[in-house]
Amino acid sequence: MSEPNYRWPARDKRRVMGTRVNRIDGPAKVSGRGKYGSDINQPGMLFAALLTCPHAHARVRSVDIKEAQALKGVTAVEVMSGPGTVIQWAGTEVAAVAALTEEIARDAVRRIKVDYEVLSHAVKEEDLKAAGGRSKPAGEVLVGDPDDAFKKADVISEGEYGIPVLQHCCLEPHGQVVMWKGDTIEYWPSTQNVSGIGGDLAQSLSIPAANVHVRQDHVGGGFGSKFSADRWGVVAAKLSKASGGRPVKLFLDRRTELEIAGSRPSGFARIRLGARKDGTIIAWESQSWGTSGPGGGGVAATQLPYVFVNIPNKRVNHTGVITHTGPARAWRAPNHPQASFLTCCAIEDLAAKLNLDPLEVFDRNFQYTARPEVYRAQLRKAAELSEWEKLWHPRGQAGPGPVKRGLGIGVATWGGLGHASDCRTTIHPDGSVEVELGSQDLGTGTRTVIAMVAAETLGLSVGQIQVKIGDNRYPPSGGSGGSTTVGGVAVSTRKSTMNALQKLLEAVAPALGVSADQLEAVDGRIQVRGNPAKSLTWKAACQKLGVKPIVEMGRNDPKNPMGMISQGVGGIQIADVSVDVETGVVKLNRLVAVQDCGLIINPKTAESQVYGACIMSICGALFEERIMCQQTGRFLNADMEFYKLAGIDDIGEIIVHLDITPEHDARGVIGLGEPPVVPGIAAIANAVANAIGVRVPRVPLTPDRVLAALEGRRA
Amino acid sequence: MKRSKDPESQAQPKGLSRRGFIRGVGLSGGAVGLLHPEGEAAPAPAVLGPGPVPITLLVNGKPHKLEVEPRVTLLDALRDRLDLTGAKRVCDRGTCGACTVILGGKAVYACSVLAIDAQGKPIQTVEGINAGGRLHPVASAFVNQDALQCGFCTPGFVMAAKAFLDRNPNPTLEQVRKGLGGNLCRCGTYVGIRQAVLEAAKQMRGGARNV
Numbered sequence: 001m002s003e004p005n006y007r008w009p010a011r012d013k014r015r016v017m018g019t020r021v022n023r024i025d026g027p028a029k030v031s032g033r034g035k036y037g038s039d040i041n042q043p044g045m046l047f048a049a050l051l052t053c054p055h056a057h058a059r060v061r062s063v064d065i066k067e068a069q070a071l072k073g074v075t076a077v078e079v080m081s082g083p084g085t086v087i088q089w090a091g092t093e094v095a096a097v098a099a100l101t102e103e104i105a106r107d108a109v110r111r112i113k114v115d116y117e118v119l120s121h122a123v124k125e126e127d128l129k130a131a132g133g134r135s136k137p138a139g140e141v142l143v144g145d146p147d148d149a150f151k152k153a154d155v156i157s158e159g160e161y162g163i164p165v166l167q168h169c170c171l172e173p174h175g176q177v178v179m180w181k182g183d184t185i186e187y188w189p190s191t192q193n194v195s196g197i198g199g200d201l202a203q204s205l206s207i208p209a210a211n212v213h214v215r216q217d218h219v220g221g222g223f224g225s226k227f228s229a230d231r232w233g234v235v236a237a238k239l240s241k242a243s244g245g246r247p248v249k250l251f252l253d254r255r256t257e258l259e260i261a262g263s264r265p266s267g268f269a270r271i272r273l274g275a276r277k278d279g280t281i282i283a284w285e286s287q288s289w290g291t292s293g294p295g296g297g298g299v300a301a302t303q304l305p306y307v308f309v310n311i312p313n314k315r316v317n318h319t320g321v322i323t324h325t326g327p328a329r330a331w332r333a334p335n336h337p338q339a340s341f342l343t344c345c346a347i348e349d350l351a352a353k354l355n356l357d358p359l360e361v362f363d364r365n366f367q368y369t370a371r372p373e374v375y376r377a378q379l380r381k382a383a384e385l386s387e388w389e390k391l392w393h394p395r396g397q398a399g400p401g402p403v404k405r406g407l408g409i410g411v412a413t414w415g416g417l418g419h420a421s422d423c424r425t426t427i428h429p430d431g432s433v434e435v436e437l438g439s440q441d442l443g444t445g446t447r448t449v450i451a452m453v454a455a456e457t458l459g460l461s462v463g464q465i466q467v468k469i470g471d472n473r474y475p476p477s478g479g480s481g482g483s484t485t486v487g488g489v490a491v492s493t494r495k496s497t498m499n500a501l502q503k504l505l506e507a508v509a510p511a512l513g514v515s516a517d518q519l520e521a522v523d524g525r526i527q528v529r530g531n532p533a534k535s536l537t538w539k540a541a542c543q544k545l546g547v548k549p550i551v552e553m554g555r556n557d558p559k560n561p562m563g564m565i566s567q568g569v570g571g572i573q574i575a576d577v578s579v580d581v582e583t584g585v586v587k588l589n590r591l592v593a594v595q596d597c598g599l600i601i602n603p604k605t606a607e608s609q610v611y612g613a614c615i616m617s618i619c620g621a622l623f624e625e626r627i628m629c630q631q632t633g634r635f636l637n638a639d640m641e642f643y644k645l646a647g648i649d650d651i652g653e654i655i656v657h658l659d660i661t662p663e664h665d666a667r668g669v670i671g672l673g674e675p676p677v678v679p680g681i682a683a684i685a686n687a688v689a690n691a692i693g694v695r696v697p698r699v700p701l702t703p704d705r706v707l708a709a710l711e712g713r714r715a
Numbered sequence: 716m717k718r719s720k721d722p723e724s725q726a727q728p729k730g731l732s733r734r735g736f737i738r739g740v741g742l743s744g745g746a747v748g749l750l751h752p753e754g755e756a757a758p759a760p761a762v763l764g765p766g767p768v769p770i771t772l773l774v775n776g777k778p779h780k781l782e783v784e785p786r787v788t789l790l791d792a793l794r795d796r797l798d799l800t801g802a803k804r805v806c807d808r809g810t811c812g813a814c815t816v817i818l819g820g821k822a823v824y825a826c827s828v829l830a831i832d833a834q835g836k837p838i839q840t841v842e843g844i845n846a847g848g849r850l851h852p853v854a855s856a857f858v859n860q861d862a863l864q865c866g867f868c869t870p871g872f873v874m875a876a877k878a879f880l881d882r883n884p885n886p887t888l889e890q891v892r893k894g895l896g897g898n899l900c901r902c903g904t905y906v907g908i909r910q911a912v913l914e915a916a917k918q919m920r921g922g923a924r925n926v
Contacts, residue, residue: 026858029866030873031845032801039800047795102791103784171805171813171867171901220803220867221901254806443864443902608861608907615903640806640899648905649892 004498006491007563008599009456011665015523016456020604023448024462025441029218036218037190038251040177046075048239048250049105050232051095051112052259053087056121056324056633060085060094060114067111068097073104076242077112078235086119088294089326090634091259093231098239098248123628125266125291125298125321126162135289136296136320144313146274149283153274157350160270162698163299163338163681164625165291167643168262168331172220175251176233180205180241185212189233190251192222193479195438198472201229205237214472222442224330225262227479258638263626264331266290267299267338271346274313279354279361281347281368284311288342289319292328296320303339307375307411307570308347310368324633325626330481332613333414333674337620337681341699344410344682349695352395358686359383359392362409371570375411378572378594378659382409385655386574386592396693402582404693405589408686410573410679416598416671417567418487418556419478423496425454427504427550431539433458435497436468439477439489444673445605446485450493452601457497459521460538475553483671487565488556490601490669494564496554503550508541566667571595571675573614575621575683576652579691581710584703586622586688588652591680596659598670603658610656610676617680619646622700763831770831774799775843789833790814790825793840801841801870812898815871815878816840822878822897841870844877853877856915862907868900876912884920888913 011018028034053060065077074097081087081094095112099105122134150156176189178201185207191197191214198212219226236250252261267290274283284305290298301318305311347365351358363379366372383389391407398404426434435454441447451465458465468474478488505516508526512519512534520529527535536544556565576590591614600606623644627636637643681699688706689695696709764785772779772789774797781796790807793799793816802825805813809827816825819836844851850858853876863869872895879894880886886894891912900908 022858023861023863025866026861026863027850027854029863029869030841030854030857031850032799032841032870033845034866035800036803036867038804039794041795041798041800101784102795103786169901171803171811171865171899173805218866221865223901251804254808443866604861608864608904611906612864612903615905616901639808640810641808645899645901646905647899648895648908651905654906 016452034218037188040188042247045247046098047102048098049109051109053092056090057119058087058116062115064113068108071108073100074108076239096235121324121633128289131321134322138318141316146283146313146315149313150274154277157273157353159349161345162268165266166264167258168223168225170221173252173257174261177249178236179247180237181245187214191226193227194440195476204234216470223332255638260326262329265292265298265328269342273350279364283313285315287317291321291323293325296322299338300335303335306339306343308368336678340678341682348686374570382572382574382594404691405578406687406691408683410682412571412675412678414675415567416483418565419484421477421488421492421556422475423492423554424475425496425500429545431542434466436474437477438474439469449601453493454497483673487669491556491564492554499552500550508544564668569596573679573683575687577687584706586701590653592655594657598667599665613676614654621681621684774838787830789828789830792830813871815874852918853915856911860907860911862911864902
């Protein structure tokens with residue numbers, strides 16, 4: 001038989017894919033039965049605690065662990081930043097202790113004496129002039145002739161905008177349980193990277209990757225910050241070994257989690273736009289800056305102008321600012337939310353300056369994007385759902401009364417091509433089916449999507465598929481980053497289950513008196529194509545296998561997507577806010593998200609991704625920011641009381657519209673985790689400007705910033 | 716008297732007062748005096764700790780005897796000593812609600828209650844209300860409405876929602892939005908949670924099992 005046709009069934013032929021399926025790990029999670037890394041309790045398990053550095057910049061002179069070692073119940077102490085180490089950010093791990101209980105481990109940490117030579121620090125980057133020698137200019141990007149274009153422009157609009165460092169703030173902190181006994185390591189991390197993290201740990205410990213066994217049923221959030229084993233993984237393994245191979249649990253406390261386990265680069269920019277009277281942009285000039293921590297960095301200037309990449313005349317400069325702060329990690333759609341905010345605010349300000357409806361100005365400039373027609377259609381849809389025609393007014397003309405309503409637009413783009421993934425399907429003679437991948441479900445619904453693809457292919461129900469993920473002994477699958485998981489696992493599962501089915505059809509063909517290529521799997525039966533009367537039940541068909549199960553592999557190769565996956569989506573969001581100009585409080589009335597998405601396997605969990613992304617944007621627009629103190633060098637709000645996230649009453653109404661159409665469906669599966677988290681901050685910031693008549697240059701749009709912007713106007 | 720206003724101290728077994736605890740863990744006399752100005756005149760209670768002390772927790776209908784240091788929170792006792800890991804440790808400072816359990820009929824943050832103070836009152840955890848493989852109507856509504864993603868805040872939300880519905884069996888959407896303000900989610904599942912609580916309310920009013 002030739003290679004099976006792996007292509008997705010036609011839309012009208014799908015029985016499982018495209019239906020709204022409850023996530024299959026839901027019952028385990030809602031009942032508390034599901035085990036996360038931090039829930040693992042092993043016999044004889046020890047608890048570890050970290051000593052972290054209180055200084056943002058310091059040289060370690062000495063570390064004295066004797067008193068800690070002497071404490072009853074302590075089994076091992078490891079120094080992580082020995083004498084001579086220069087600490088570059090507060091919260092850096094200095095030593096770790098393993099003990100019989102967490103309380104004893106914490107007591108022991110307090111007994112460690114560290115002598116620091118405190119060095120001068122700099123933790124702020126908002127003011128580029130103050131950065132001095134900490135500035136790292138990235139070099140100019142020049143396209144066309146911006147100077148000439150600005151001269152020819154009918155109008156020049158200028159603005160300054162800023163978006164701060166945010167933290168991942170995963171609810172499950174980073175950490176692991178690890179047991180290093182003899183030559184082998186049993187490892188229960190909290191990770192986005194089940195197939196890869198074992199090798200990372202092994203490399204740090206100079207042992208063979210094959211000796212590390214990784215297991216993880218569930219992970220309590222990652223958002224881009226949980227790919228590597230990290231120093232806490234390495235030290236936990238060493239503590240285990242030093243404690244005779246007893247398992248060690250080490251998870252970061254909340255302050256440390258926020259200080260060192262991941263942040264998103266900030267982005268500030270002065271942007272100048274030259275345009276014609278009708279709003280067509282002819283020139284872009286930006287000087288941006290920001291920080292990713294000790295490396296400088298900041299939002300990637302290559303992302304500016306965002307989406308409107310083909311503006312003909314551009315001058316783009318960026319300066320990274322070095323700070324003594326915890327380093328950045330990939331954060332759900334790296335660089336995109338910041339770049340969208342900076343770009344869309346500048347365009348909205350241009351529209352206001354020209355007294356034009358921003359709907360018209362965005363639409364006109366979509367000519368500079370990779371997919372003008374997609375954006376135009378999405379903008380029309382978002383305008384309709386947000387009642388733009390009825391509710392929009394020119395900037396600042398919100399009418400009398402202290403509560404001003406306004407609307408604003410944000411745009412997005414993302415890739416989302418499925419990553420490399422291998423899948424193994426086993427059909428047992430009793431009819432049970434196992435599908436195994438070294439993947440992980442971050443809460444995006446990966447398990448459910450795998451089950452749905454397998455069920456679709458085998459003509460079974462979702463409940464008949466046993467999905468096994470979260471173990472590095474299963475065939476390898478990529479880490480979950482870049483919205484690459486759904487495409488990767490969907491294709492490898494499709495191919496693997498189809499290969500297995502082909503073997504089954506070959507085995508049962510003689511019994512049905514036809515050749516295998518005349519058979520199909522439908523509704524729990526193997527039948528002669530189009531003839532349910534000539535069929536076997538799934539169970540009876542599998543019994544024909546005798547004693548030997550079918551085991552077949554399937555692989556997604558991103559270089560050869562075979563029309564089953566693709567990449568590149570847009571996305572438009574429109575925010576509707578009310579701002580009390582007496583108190584400065586911004587209330588989100590509504591956020592409309594229009595998102596193209598390719599072929600959607602499970603609309604239910606896909607919509608949840610968009611709802612969640614919108615809520616994350618609301619957090620970033622109105623509440624979240626890392627606040628550094630230049631006096632102490634510390635992260636002032638490294639807790640959940642003052643590092644503010646939106647609560648259930650802060651989010652208004654969210655309207656999600658997925659572009660599920662034949663044209664988009666034909667593109668195949670595309671990742672959806674990241675694109676909808678991009679445009680919301682821009683949309684909300686623009687809605688506030690529209691409502692109150694002035695630009696609040698920095699997010700989050702806290703009452704003090706709103707009032708200050710209003711004062712500036714009056715002054 | 717200050718103590719008489721504190722409902723939690725009334726339920727404590729003999730010899731296990733909060734004052735005794737505070738002295739037991741070795742705070743200075745000055746601090747005790749500040750917290751309890753009447754302390755000087757009261758008879759000296761038994762000193763507890765700082766080492767492990769025997770306690771009994773009534774969890775999901777069963778008494779559990781264990782030995783913990785007086786400083787151990789109810790959350791850590793449940794998670795580390797009883798392997799009841801449904802309640803999660805997230806902020807560990809009474810902000811996020813991921814550790815919510817029901818203590819004496821009231822939703823509490825288990826990270827902010829000491830295990831020794833949780834004695835003598837029934838403690839319900841998310842495992843308890845979903846025992847025997849049957850989902851409580853609140854939990855089942857969370858699945859139906861896809862009111863979860865990573866799921867780490869979910870058990871806390873389920874318990875907070877159950878306690879909320881026990882007191883407000885017929886809430887409006889507005890009441891749900893206010894009533895569950897004590898829990899935080901990072902994935903952004905609030906849209907589903909709102910719907911789930913309303914669905915559960917309907918189910919529970921309709922005579923479904925109500926633990």
